[in-house]
Amino acid sequence: MIVYLVRRLGQSLLAVMAMAVLVFIGVYFIGNPVDVLINPEASQADILATTERLGLDKPLYQQFGIFIWNALQGDLGTSFVYGRPALDIILDRLPATMELALVALILSVGIGIPLGVWAGLRPHSIAGRTIMGGSILGFSLPNFWQGMLLILVFAVILGWLPAGGRGETTEFLGMQVSFLTWNGLSHLILPAINLALFKMSLIIRLARANTREVCLQDYVKFARAKGLSGRRVVLVHVLKNIMIPVVTIIGLELGSMVAFAIVTETVFAWPGMGKLLIDSINLLDRPVIVAYLMLTVLIIVGINLAVDVIYSLLDPRIRLSEMKG
Amino acid sequence: MTMKALTLPLLAGIAVAGIAPATAQELTIGLKSEATSMDPQFHQLSTNIQVTKNIFEALTTQDAVQKVTPGLAESWEAVDDTTWRFKLRQGVKFHDGSDFTARDVIYSFCRVPLVQNSPSAYTIYTAGIADMQAEDDYTLTIRTKATNPLLPSEMWSLAIVSANALGAEDQVTYGPDGTCEGMGDVPQAPAFNDPGIAVGTGPYVLDNYTRGSEMVVTRFDDYWGGTPDWERVVMRPITSDGPRVAALLAGDVEMIESPPIQDIPRIEQAGFSVVDALSNRIIYLHMLQQEDAPGISGAEGNPLLDPRVREAISLSINREAIAERIMGGYAQPAGELLPPPMFGTSGRPVDAYDPERARELLAEAGYPDGFSITLGTPNDRYINDEQVAQAVAQMMSRIGIQTRVDASTASQFFSRRNALEFPIYMAGWGASSGDMSSPLKSLVATYDPETGMGPTNAGRYSNPDMDALLIEAMSTIDDEKRDQMLQEAETMVLDDYGIIPLHYEQTVWAMKSDLSYEPRVDQYTMATEVKPAAK
Numbered sequence: 090m091i092v093y094l095v096r097r098l099g100q101s102l103l104a105v106m107a108m109a110v111l112v113f114i115g116v117y118f119i120g121n122p123v124d125v126l127i128n129p130e131a132s133q134a135d136i137l138a139t140t141e142r143l144g145l146d147k148p149l150y151q152q153f154g155i156f157i158w159n160a161l162q163g164d165l166g167t168s169f170v171y172g173r174p175a176l177d178i179i180l181d182r183l184p185a186t187m188e189l190a191l192v193a194l195i196l197s198v199g200i201g202i203p204l205g206v207w208a209g210l211r212p213h214s215i216a217g218r219t220i221m222g223g224s225i226l227g228f229s230l231p232n233f234w235q236g237m238l239l240i241l242v243f244a245v246i247l248g249w250l251p252a253g254g255r256g257e258t259t260e261f262l263g264m265q266v267s268f269l270t271w272n273g274l275s276h277l278i279l280p281a282i283n284l285a286l287f288k289m290s291l292i293i294r295l296a297r298a299n300t301r302e303v304c305l306q307d308y309v310k311f312a313r314a315k316g317l318s319g320r321r322v323v324l325v326h327v328l329k330n331i332m333i334p335v336v337t338i339i340g341l342e343l344g345s346m347v348a349f350a351i352v353t354e355t356v357f358a359w360p361g362m363g364k365l366l367i368d369s370i371n372l373l374d375r376p377v378i379v380a381y382l383m384l385t386v387l388i389i390v391g392i393n394l395a396v397d398v399i400y401s402l403l404d405p406r407i408r409l410s411e412m413k414g
Numbered sequence: 415m416t417m418k419a420l421t422l423p424l425l426a427g428i429a430v431a432g433i434a435p436a437t438a439q440e441l442t443i444g445l446k447s448e449a450t451s452m453d454p455q456f457h458q459l460s461t462n463i464q465v466t467k468n469i470f471e472a473l474t475t476q477d478a479v480q481k482v483t484p485g486l487a488e489s490w491e492a493v494d495d496t497t498w499r500f501k502l503r504q505g506v507k508f509h510d511g512s513d514f515t516a517r518d519v520i521y522s523f524c525r526v527p528l529v530q531n532s533p534s535a536y537t538i539y540t541a542g543i544a545d546m547q548a549e550d551d552y553t554l555t556i557r558t559k560a561t562n563p564l565l566p567s568e569m570w571s572l573a574i575v576s577a578n579a580l581g582a583e584d585q586v587t588y589g590p591d592g593t594c595e596g597m598g599d600v601p602q603a604p605a606f607n608d609p610g611i612a613v614g615t616g617p618y619v620l621d622n623y624t625r626g627s628e629m630v631v632t633r634f635d636d637y638w639g640g641t642p643d644w645e646r647v648v649m650r651p652i653t654s655d656g657p658r659v660a661a662l663l664a665g666d667v668e669m670i671e672s673p674p675i676q677d678i679p680r681i682e683q684a685g686f687s688v689v690d691a692l693s694n695r696i697i698y699l700h701m702l703q704q705e706d707a708p709g710i711s712g713a714e715g716n717p718l719l720d721p722r723v724r725e726a727i728s729l730s731i732n733r734e735a736i737a738e739r740i741m742g743g744y745a746q747p748a749g750e751l752l753p754p755p756m757f758g759t760s761g762r763p764v765d766a767y768d769p770e771r772a773r774e775l776l777a778e779a780g781y782p783d784g785f786s787i788t789l790g791t792p793n794d795r796y797i798n799d800e801q802v803a804q805a806v807a808q809m810m811s812r813i814g815i816q817t818r819v820d821a822s823t824a825s826q827f828f829s830r831r832n833a834l835e836f837p838i839y840m841a842g843w844g845a846s847s848g849d850m851s852s853p854l855k856s857l858v859a860t861y862d863p864e865t866g867m868g869p870t871n872a873g874r875y876s877n878p879d880m881d882a883l884l885i886e887a888m889s890t891i892d893d894e895k896r897d898q899m900l901q902e903a904e905t906m907v908l909d910d911y912g913i914i915p916l917h918y919e920q921t922v923w924a925m926k927s928d929l930s931y932e933p934r935v936d937q938y939t940m941a942t943e944v945k946p947a948a949k
Contacts, residue, residue: 119825119826120825120826120828120829120830121828121829121832122825124825124828124829124832125824125825125828126533126534127533127534128458128459128534128538128846129843129844129856129869129870130538130846130852130856131534131538131869132538132863132866132867132869133861133862133863133866133869134863134866135535135537135538135866136869137863139533139534139535142531167531169533170450170457170533171450171451171603171604172451172456172530172531172532172533172602172603172604173604178625181625181626182625182626185626185627237656237657237660240657240660240664241660244660244661244663244664244666245660245663245664248664248665251661251664251666252657252660252661252663252664252666253652253657253660253661253666254627254628254650254652254661254666255627355653355654355657356654356656356657357657358650358651358652358653358654358657358658358661360624360625360626360627361626364626364653365626367653368447368448368653370825371823371824371825372825373825
């Protein structure tokens with residue numbers, strides 16, 4: 090087990106290192122931040138002074154070396170735009186994104202699984218077909234367009250919910266959250282639905298396919314033959330067995346929801362990390378872009394590592410085969 | 415938050431129906447971009463300026479057409495070529511109740527070079543100041559290193575912060591380039607998120623600044639200029655165009671800046687009022703004036719060196735059509751680098767659309783069959799920029815100059831442009847001083863890192879006669895004479911087709927019908943100037 094863990098850890102570190110190189114070089118080639126940041130009235134001498142102060146006059150390998158050296162000491166650079174540590178700026182925004190992602194996750198699981206199971210139990214009914222049709226729409230309509238449509242219907246035409254922003258926040262466990270007041274919650278609903286739609290469709294399809302498969306299994310037939318109520322068969326025997334793949338997917342998708350809620354955050358002016366990334370790219374705020382991407386890589390690598398470890402705990406076959414290999 | 419926020423969704427429905435509810439004392443504005451700091455001396459960026467101007471004032475102000483008017487200074491005079499005397503306003507209070515005096519001005523100017531990590535520093539305005547002396551609490555003399563007729567107008571950019579709130583000593587003595595004494599421990603930009611540090615003399619007091627989400631200011635009751643109109647103003651950054659319009663239509667915000675032109679009819683139909691004004695931003699074409707130019711084929715050398723070819727390009731462009739069809743009427747064809755009657759303009763007529771004459775000129779210059787060229791443009795910086803460039807390219811192709819558009823996002827475009835990658839490019843220039851010397855100095859004066867002239871002259875146009883005249887104008891205090899010289903210098907460049915003006919952008923604001931806003935030439939959205947329409 091320890092051998093397996095060490096090996097996986099090593100692979101993860103390699104992935105992080107490779108990403109650091111790619112991200113840094115990629116960002117380096119986007120453009121020169123000074124051209125975007127500086128006031129157009131500035132003279133050539135001002136431009137030169139700013140370039141030197143930001144360390145952009147050094148060759149790429151030196152800039153990269155400085156970045157790695159500082160990163161190893163936990164310093165991911167100082168934002169060009171805000172003049173504050175890049176990591177602080179990102180962590181400021183983290184609670185907003187986490188809250189949005191968690192609410193979206195609850196929505197997609199809470200609605201997705203029952204609908205998926207229903208469609209799986211009655212695949213040929215009108216309801217079943219409608220659910221599946223709907224999930225195709227959820228999959229294929231662009232996220233951005235869905236968001237605009239939600240705003241148009243619920244904010245502009247019906248006027249029930251606000252069109253964007255985060256609304257009122259209150260302190261909860263040391264973090265600013267918005268779900269505790271009606272004002273905050275009303276701002277949260279539309280972006281959470283928008284973010285949830287795609288995942289919900291995914292979960293519906295997964296739950297349906299698994300339900301259909303599980304329903305044909307002997308133990309379900311046996312449970313029915315034994316005269317158990319339909320309710321018990323579904324809740325205990327079917328649901329329990331379809332949860333394994335669904336939980337795996339949920340774990341992985343949570344990471345991507347936190348890291349890539351960019352479109353939703355942009356459409357709903359939600360002050361999370363994704364919106365920060367877009368704003369930073371437009372301003373070529375290199376330290377923030379790099380720090381954001383590195384943090385994202387760490388989150389996803391971390392989740393994958395955790396999933397792998399849990400897998401190996403659940404399924405000894407994986408552990409054994411890895412050890413041999 | 416207040417009850418108002420809870421009832422917003424309900425009110426929204428009514429507002430859409432066109433019956434605007436009576437305004438409370440609260441105003442919410444949707445801005446296109448976010449201020450990067452509450453420190454008014456941190457980042458010289460229009461987004462920051464328009465927001466911090468609610469809290470901090472300066473010695474002078476610029477009105478909606480960029481005329482310099484008294485601010486914290488009641489009056490000023492030029493004692494000689496390099497000495498100015500400012501009479502400060504008496505009885506002005508800071509938000510913390512302390513009095514505004516000459517010491518605050520000296521402290522503020524002293525702090526500018528001490529601000530760390532500034533992406534674009536205000537030192538370009540303080541670097542020329544050799545000395546400052548307070549004759550008494552309300553009289554200040556400023557000595558400049560060289561003659562600078564624009565000093566009163568530049569004073570507008572230097573916000574006055576409170577020496578007391580920032581921890582200055584009782585005696586602050588000016589020294590150039592960050593050598594002041596008595597500064598104490600100077601707080602840096604992040605400290606300004608604290609309303610106890612962000613203390614100014616402006617009409618509004620900082621209440622709360624949540625990065626990425628909103629900035630809230632409240633009325634300053636002791637404001638010297640009378641009671642401000644709003645009890646509370648909320649400014650929200652909504653960077654995407656569509657969501658910003660939706661927020662207005664849904665009633666989340668009462669006013670937005672820069673709605674996309676194609677959405678304006680819809681906004682008007684929904685019962686909102688839309689105001690627009692000519693801005694000080696000129697969209698222009700610049701042509702590379704070097705022997706070997708990239709991106710040109712089908713011709714020997716660089717045809718753009720011939721003034722006849724440059725004139726032909728100008729005559730090939732149907733500016734009326736671009737303003738009407740592509741800009742939806744929200745632009746005005748330009749014949750100069752700044753819209754008349756701003757300072758230094760001559761009222762020169764717009765170049766006519768004359769493709770026939772353009773073809774003749776090309777033939778005269780030795781290019782009867784034209785040539786091929788690449789036109790560089792940003793695609794997310796100016797209003798409908800890429801479409802305008804496409805139209806220009808088609809018009810140029812019609813007289814035989816086969817033009818291909820190379821559009822890229824602003825962050826890439828400006829880097830490539832500054833590396834002289836484009837033989838011809840389209841860009842814009844907003845004259846922050848509201849004065850002709852700004853575009854002349856930056857865009858067409860000979861590029862020279864030594865003197866700081868022509869920093870944005872990426873066409874490397876050079877006209878020594880014009881340079882000499884411009885430098886003379888820039889050190890002439892007498893307004894009438896300076897105006898004359900600037901007109902003459904501009905005419906020299908335009909007669910030579912050193913730069914081709916296309917159009918002046920118009921800036922648009924949309925708001926509820928019970929609000930009014932006097933549109934500003936400098937494109938700033940100033941909460942202080944939004945009025946309830948009834949007043």
